[in-house]
Amino acid sequence: MGQGGSTVSAQPFDVKAAVDAYLAKVPPQQRARGDAYFEGGYWLLLWDFLSTVLVMWMLLRFLWSARMRDLAERITRFKPLQAALYWVQFVVLVSIITFPLTVYEGFFREHKYDLSNQTFAAWMRDQAIGLAVGAVLGALLLAVLFGLVRRLGKNWWVWGAVVSVVFIAFVALIAPVFIFPLFNKFTKLEDPRIKDPILSLARANGIPATEVYEFDASRQSNRVSANVSGFAGTTRISLNDNLLKRCTLPEIESTMGHEMGHYVLNHQFKGLVLNGVLVVIAFAFLNWGVNASLARWGESWGIRGMTDVAVVPLAVLLLSVFFFVLTPVSNTITRTMEYEADIFGINASQQPDGEAEVDLKLGEYRKLDPGPVEEFIFFDHPSGRTRITAAMRWKAEHPAASPASGR
């Protein structure tokens, strides 16, 4: 694939042939490996769901949940603290029970497919940090939610949904500054050969950034990734060291164009609104499901009612049923925005071939050429074929465009 210079070829550019040529660059063995990894993920979706249902049922049926509540009540009479203490016991116990699946999924399987660079100790450290973050954030949310249940009674779920959405927004806001640095080190990117074109791309698209940050994702894996995060004063462009090590400048520019697309197209906010609708429906379902289940089994599970924190496993069970069934919906919400960011990125960077090359690299862990139904159900990003098609279509419509000649 040459860059074409400024010559306009006599024959029309064949988009499908160009896409097929790109996909054919991946050796069959490598392709099979990426496909196997990704398709294995379909099954993990099911196993994760079933294991959650089973563990939550055990917590209810064998009264472990009721006992954790009793312990929390013995320690303090202050209701919000009881909810927090219950939650800490809950996440620790559930993490222990589901550890075999977690370690297979997050460590052994990743190593089997050469996607992880971590030693077991380093992986465990990340798990422990994740557990601590989940314990603190979940304790906060739960203390507030049970406060709503106690004060609002029957209509708690409407405000519960609102509070949860605000909470998700809050976590998204603080994550780049307070959570991501727990897992990775962020440093200022100094190399002007990379930094200058990225900042130029940012200025051209109205992104107020004066620095580019690099983070050491290679601690965890070889995956290439980047992001543009933050608000008004804290806008921050970050790219990972794998992207810097493994990609050419056109590939980096197309990737950063994509990330800037998320920012300019306001995807964080749109995602919050669209997922917020799902959260409201989820809470309505939750309210109905908890009432119906408690009427039937509440006594045998030792749960006194909706205001009792021992109800948490039931809530988690119901929510996981809801979001498992709605997997294609939430994937489509995300995938649609990812596709928008692709289109934005190609227009901004004018690097369709860079885009195609990066898409092939993502084939290491995402199936490149799935069927349309498969893509609809399981893909939270467009497939390699979809993305390369968008890039080649752009190229076909811009016969004179090349990185050197501009427009």
Ligand SMILES: [Zn+2]
């Ligand atoms: Zn994206």
